[in-house]
Amino acid sequence: MKFRKSEKKDVEIIMEIINEAKDYFKSNGIDQWQNGYPNEEVILNDIKNDESYVLCDENNKVVASCVISFRGEKSYNIIEKGSWKSNLPYAVIHRVAVKNKLKGKGISSELIKEAEKMCLEKKIKSIRIDTQEDNKSMQRLIIKNNFEYCGIIYISDGSERFAYEKLL
Structure with a gap:
């Protein structure tokens, strides 16, 4: 598998994968x-x-996408019913999506491993991620990749999310 930055030409396939999700x-x-x-505007941004x-x-076809950000996450400033593992600078993983026919083959874990490599290159020792309470498959992925549950955060629309952090 090849991991790379997305380009504008990838938007259509990224949206196909997101729509499958x-x-x-x-x-x-x-x-x-x-x-x-x-939506497409979010992906372009x-x-x-x-x-x-x-x-x-191996055929250079996009099979998964995600966002890896080092700009912080406003929604993470307040955490309830728990606390973050650290106050270190952190990366955030968002919008993880894998082609349906490849679910369960470890592709999402590959995305997380790539995020970890990027963090280590930048000397960032923390990764944070969040998901909805009813998204059990994402919760399993997060736990399988050694993230620890930290508490509840609220995103901009007021929705509750389970928040996790992994120290590298």
């Missing part, structure tokens, strides 16, 4: 990404900010 969530009763978010990444297969 939206359908998966809907069919599994998960109320995530059901309000038009993320991620690319513009140099925070969008893709994982490509």
